[in-house]
Amino acid sequence: MTILKSIGAVLAGLITVVVLSMGTDWVLEQVGIFPPVSDQGLFVTWMLVVAFLYRSLYAIVGGYVTAMLAPDEQMRHVKILAVLGVIGGIAGVVAGWNLSQHWYPTLLAVTAFPLVWLGGKLRMRNTQPAIPVV
Numbered sequence: 002m003t004i005l006k007s008i009g010a011v012l013a014g015l016i017t018v019v020v021l022s023m024g025t026d027w028v029l030e031q032v033g034i035f036p037p038v039s040d041q042g043l044f045v046t047w048m049l050v051v052a053f054l055y056r057s058l059y060a061i062v063g064g065y066v067t068a069m070l071a072p073d074e075q076m077r078h079v080k081i082l083a084v085l086g087v088i089g090g091i092a093g094v095v096a097g098w099n100l101s102q103h104w105y106p107t108l109l110a111v112t113a114f115p116l117v118w119l120g121g122k123l124r125m126r127n128t129q130p131a132i133p134v135v
Contacts, residue, residue: 006072014067014082014117021059026052049105056109057116060086064120079121086113 029035029051036043044052063086064079071078090110097106 003072006070007078010067010070010072010078011082011085013070014063014079015085017066018056018059018063018086021062022056025055025059044101046102049102053105053108057112060113060116061120061123064117064122065124066120067117068121068124075125076118076121079117083114083117086117089113 026035026038030037035048035052063082067078067082068075087110090106090113094106094110
């Protein structure tokens with residue numbers, strides 16, 4: 002049963018990142034801030050910066066969610082999610098190399114691990130017992 006909880010914790014973090022990222026993309030497209038997905042070549046630098054910022058925040062949230070749901074060894078689960086994020090980021094670099102500016106997918110891949118790790122650490126900090134002041 003613990004293995005299912007472990008898998009669920011990592012999947013929950015991954016789903017959190019994907020749903021929040023795609024949802025924000027969709028909202029920004031619907032209100033006319035971002036171009037349609039079919040016109041990704043029309044993304045200018047400021048749009049990519051905005052997308053990178055909210056994706057960074059969501060990566061942190063994903064790490065937090067994974068640590069919160071992990072049955073034990075929370076940071077091990079977070080590191081698994083972080084590695085999946087790096088793999089996804091590298092896939093994004095390869096697939097998106099000709100779709101936008103090269104710095105964007107590269108930065109997503111490079112920052113995936115530290116951002117997810119930070120989310121896990123933030124969760125762990127919130128679960129540490131307070132040290133009484135003597």
